[in-house]
Amino acid sequence: MSDLTSPNPSRRAHSRAPAIIGLACAFLLFAALAASMHTRPFLPPKVAQEHMEYWLLEGAKRVAGEVRLRHLRNIEPFYLRRDYMPVWLDNYELTAAGKELLELLRETAVDDWRNYGYSLDTLEREMLRMHNQPEHATAIEVLLTDAFLSYAEQSLNNELLPDTGEADHPTVKKVILSGSDRITPDHLTSLLTEAVRQNRMDDLLASLAPQHEGYRRLRAELSRYRAIDRTGVWRPLPHSLALSAGDRHADVPYLRWLLDQYGDLPQGALSWLFNGNEDIPLPERIANPDLTQAHYLFDGPLRTAMSNFQERHNLKVTGTLTPETISQLNVPPYQVAQRIALNMKRWRHLPDDLGKRHIMVNMADFRLELVNQGQAELDMKVIVGNLERRTPVMTDLLRIIDIAPTWTVPHRIAGSYLLPKLKRNPNYLHQKGFDVIQWRKGKAVKVDTAGIDWKKYSAKRLPYTFVQRPGKDNALGRVKFLFPNDQSIYLHDTSQPQLFKLDKRALSSGCVRVEKPRELAEKLLAAQGNWERSRIDDAIDRNRTNRIRLKEPVPVHLMYWTTWVDDHGRLQVRDDIYQRDLIGGTAQHASL
Known part of the structure; x- marks a missing residue:
């Protein structure tokens, strides 16, 4: 009996063996699954080549089922030389350059300002399908290259610059490049080929978008508002x-x-x-x-x-919570995102180097800053052009300061503003210190106005030039800051300083009136060595006209930002006083 009831160690060990083997198998299975989760899917080169050839040959008119490639003539030989190997993909993941390109396309197209032709809806859909699917992955590769050529062509040919083509101040300058100056897809394909060869894709993409700190800050805010929109909670x-x-x-x-x-x-x-x-x-x-x-x-x-x-x-x-605050809170986040994207494009007007010392005017904020090494050295209010004579966006070099300037009235202002006053009050010229000039045989001759019947003249038929003498009534005030341009725009003082008390100051005929002209002149002339503040004040008080050429011209940037990020990292939003933010997508919900 004892033999029947006593334990048998050998039999016990044998009975546990299947359980141990089962546990080991389960452990190995889970280990394999865990490893597979952390293993990047592999896209075999031959498979990639097969699908790339299909999209570029047989399927070029319906990539991903719907997109006709815009730049097939350039894309097909580009990939042929590479044996159809991808440049934006690393197996089934976007490279760093691919992610950056996709973000550039998104932030460019989100404002719906124009039809950009990036096929973003298709790209976004294919991104969701890409995992382990070579047909979707290679479709993304081809679509990204096609979109890159469109984006680069628009960027390098100045087609992404807003606020151009306005007729408020006629100009002979052409903004969008054309003819022999235009960058073509052939040039861009060569650039892309060289960037891939030198492993400088990041540098290539960086050259196509502004790299200013202000642009990068807006990019972060754009991401914020797009994310809020995607919650669906707003x-x-x-x-x-x-x-x-x-x-x-x-x-x-x-x-x-x-x-x-x-x-x-x-x-x-x-x-x-x-x-x-x-x-x-x-x-x-x-x-x-x-x-x-x-x-x-x-x-x-x-x-x-x-x-x-x-x-x-x-x-x-x-x-x-006031009614005005509710009105702003009720602007959908996708519309704010669109305004941010459009304001990001406005950074494209600026040179890469703003200047160690420069003047920055934001028309939408009615303010001017004199910036020195990134810090505001002087800050003041400004008055900008009215809604019919909007101050243009421009960047130039301030080269000349006129102390106690005269004002030669532009012909359009003489006809539309001055002539009606003279018809009502012929003595207006004397009261405001104007001389009347007429050109005779190539010489300027001062005219006695006593016998002139102003009612005989019209804006189109006015053979006189009007020059206002220096003094307190001079429309330019006591100081003028010149950066020669073909639109006759400059900074100047004003004979109506009380207007700076107004919140909305779109009141001039296009030039920018500055609140602190003497302080600005003092700062800009400090490097001249012989124009201290007391001498500036003395020349102004004596109405002694002086034209001073700056030894070191100062960049001046006239910009229009209705959204920007301040030095504290806060998104600032201003009214669109010039109606320049009226973009296509604000009427209906765009896909962000």
Whole structure:
């Protein structure tokens, strides 16, 4: 009996063997699965070649089922020389250059300003299908190269510059390159070939977009607003809604979430309310909310966030939800994204080097900064062109400063502005210090105006030139800053300084009137060595005209930014005073 009941070690070990083997197999299986999850899928060269040949030969008119390649004549020989090996893909993943190109295409096309021809909808769809699918991966490769050639051609030929072609101030300059100056797809294919050969794809892409800090900051904000749009949570607030600190309302959680998304809510201010989590959760819409709960309270942090939002949008800062604030909050994030993308393009007007010391005017903000080594040395208000004579976007070199200048009235202003005044009051010329000049036999002759009947003349038939003498009534004020250009635009003082008290200052005939002309002249003339402030003031007070050529011309940039990121990292938004942001996609939801 003892033999029957006593344990047998050999039999026990034998019975456990299958279980151990099973466990080992399971472990190896899971290990293999885990390894496969971290192993990059491999695209065999022969497979890539086969699919690339198909898209470039048989399927060139319907890549990914729908896209007709725009640059097939250039793309096919480019890949033939490479044995159809990809340049934007590393197996089934985009290379760093491929990711950067895709981002450039997205940020360029998001404003719907024009039909860019990048086939982005197809690209985005194929990106979702790419994993382990060679036909989708190679379609992406071909579409990216086609889009690259379109984008590079637009970029290098100045086709991505907004705010051009306006007739407010006629110019002979051509912005978009044409004829023999134009960069062609043939040139671009050679550039791409050389960039691949030298492993300098990043440099090639960088040369096609602005590299200024302001551009990069806007790129980050564009990503922010596109992400907010993609949540699908955004909705407009009721126009009748009015909230201030201490109020409770069902829309407060949504308002808090929205201002947090926009970056206006103080960071970490409400982590106590959400169990230590600094990210404000997506708000839930509840039919009958319990308003006594803490997150329905319009509290101090929310008031601070509201003030930040109002300040960024140049609204009256109250910290309360006002009708003007609701109007701005009710601008859909995709429309803000479109404005950001268009303002990113405006950086393309500027040279790579703004100048160690330069003048930057933002017309939409009615301000001027004299910048020295990245820091604002002087800041002031400006008055810009009215809606019929908008100040043009331009960049040039300020070379001349006129102290106590005369003003030769442009013919268009003489006919449209001065002549009507003379018909009503012939003594106006004497009162405002004008001389009248007529050209006779090639010489300027001063004319006695006593016997002139101004009612006989029209704007088109006015044979006189009007020159205003220096003095307090001179329309240019006491100082003029010249950067010679064919549109007769310059910076100058004004005889109406009271206009700087206005918030909206689109009032001039195109030139930029500056609030602090003497201070600006002093800063710019400091390097001359012999024009200290006392001498400038003395020349002005004595109406002694002086023309001074700067030893070192200063770059001046007249720009139009309705969105930009300030030095504190905050997106600033201003009214589109010149209606230059009226772009195609603002009317309906674009795919962001």
